[in-house]
Amino acid sequence: MGEGGRARIEAVTIKQVAARAGVHPSTVSRALNPATRVKVAADKAALVAAAAAELGYRPDFRAASLRTGRSRHIGVLLPDIQNSVFAPILAGATERLAAEGYAVMVADAGRRPESQLAMLDEMIAHRVDGLILATAQLDDPGVTRCLERDAPVVLVNRSEGRSRVSAVVSDDALGAQLATEHLIRLGHRAIGYLGGPEHQSTGSLRRSGFEAAMALHGLTPLAGSIVTTDAYSREDGRRGADRLLQRTPGLTAVVAANDLLALGVYDALGLAGLTCPTDVSVVGHNDMPLMDLVSPPLTTVRIDHRNMGREAADLLLMSIRRQDTQMRTVVLRPELIVRASTAPRA
Amino acid sequence: MGEGGRARIEAVTIKQVAARAGVHPSTVSRALNPATRVKVAADKAALVAAAAAELGYRPDFRAASLRTGRSRHIGVLLPDIQNSVFAPILAGATERLAAEGYAVMVADAGRRPESQLAMLDEMIAHRVDGLILATAQLDDPGVTRCLERDAPVVLVNRSEGRSRVSAVVSDDALGAQLATEHLIRLGHRAIGYLGGPEHQSTGSLRRSGFEAAMALHGLTPLAGSIVTTDAYSREDGRRGADRLLQRTPGLTAVVAANDLLALGVYDALGLAGLTCPTDVSVVGHNDMPLMDLVSPPLTTVRIDHRNMGREAADLLLMSIRRQDTQMRTVVLRPELIVRASTAPRA
């Protein structure tokens, strides 16, 4: 590659195009920008277009950005790229953003707030025009930082406690309620709950949904039948389910706050010599890919994460363009997907 | 947010820091850059650091980039963000890249070469310092474009036919061979092959591996027992397996070029009233997440995709830094993971 110098992407400048077309650089700029093309004579515009095409000219967005103050970059902060919940969110967001000419900077920020803040600062240093955060906690320092920096920001999947910024989330309480009522309808009474981190909206709201559904049907959770975990992982799910089974032996069903946790319940049941759904019914949350293929196929609550990503991008673009300065929360409706991990109480 | 103007991330400039510290902007630049810090007096450096911290100064990478010619952006082109093979690749790459101070621009480029080229051009317009392509075909126009543009590029997961650029791939032929020999060892003779797209290295090499293994053991594939698909999807897998079962009724085992295709084989077997592994053994390729939980747990070939992403990032960084101008191909060793989808021939 190249002639031995430092590796660098070759660049044709606006000046070279101008020289070739025999016009001034600003005319080239105007001719190439759809918004200002009307200001330039048709024949010159054609000349410019031809010259640009011949030279393979691509405007330098960095330079334009420096001048206009808009980078056409959006930062997306994810807690875990490999968690399959976030892939469709990212896909939905990039779909919308790319269509609008925005480039997407992605960071795998991890679970620790400090590392999340560091990556957020990094993105701000790259002068992104706005941010989509999938990392929010109920009280989130990243949101505070964005507010300080006056950076347009939208939360996705998880919301904040005090609603300081726009967010796109699923109705997590409703989802957990649908899951719980499905079990109640199947005759279950001794229903355990395996929750996620309580400092995240998903963890807290889904638990509320479970409790609300139980109360609504005059049921009181048995002592020790609500367990929360530190993270949404299969391993944490297994450990949590172990505790649940040990503390509350009579359980005939478990509502898990997340599919990964539900798979952990499968693991724990297997280890305890129990069978799902014969001995214990299990419901998950998210409807991750392949949940129809695990054994038994998981009854769960489907969330349209791809659409969630799209909506978040739309909200962010509106806020960047100030078409709408309004803070708003979009709540998507989840759907119960009944499969074979739930059965009538024996 | 803000005082009603257009949304914009507030910026503290080097000038403001200089004014506050009572020094010249160039001194601030030198003091803040680790490489040039030695050139500035310790007391002034401390003054600058304090001023920068107080103001919350973050250098504008775009401006620096314009000046230095290096954007510290890397573009990653994926054919499908939602395919779980690419998430760990992206995670591994961002891990390395972020550690080295590079921001990652990601694009979901789709399967069509035209859209891939368009997104590639977009990234080049953003003046990325280099590119990681997970989209490569055996004859890839994107690679040609990068070469024309003199853009540092590394392929990941899929390689090119003529090796024009560096790549990090799994030994796909070996993987398919391991899978096939495992079946042969179990006594299977009538082994079918369900392949992926032939214009991709994975599709072509895995098929060769299958054929090589068969030949090595004196076996000849039955007529019609090799079928290829247009895409690595569960649905294409089901259709392909239908054809396979119909054309070659006596098959007792199937090597699939990919886990998704293998799951499609499960679907087709179910539809045909056959059972895996009792009637037909199945082997996949990739060891996607959850393949241990599907029913039956899938015997497959594990590839360390996260490490693949890391290695690709490393190779790219070396090429950008010209520490090593060498074109090189890193071939990772895959590993056979035996689970319950394969059994001795009945």
Added chain:
DNA sequence: GTGAAAGCGCTAACAC
């Protein structure tokens, strides 16, 4: 060791 000055490639306000 530090300041002055130029300039990366572009856009936009201004002149004509």
Added chain:
DNA sequence: GTGTTAGCGCTTTCAC
């Protein structure tokens, strides 16, 4: 409608 000019925020060569 087109050219001129200035400048976005930074780095880096050149003086001193």
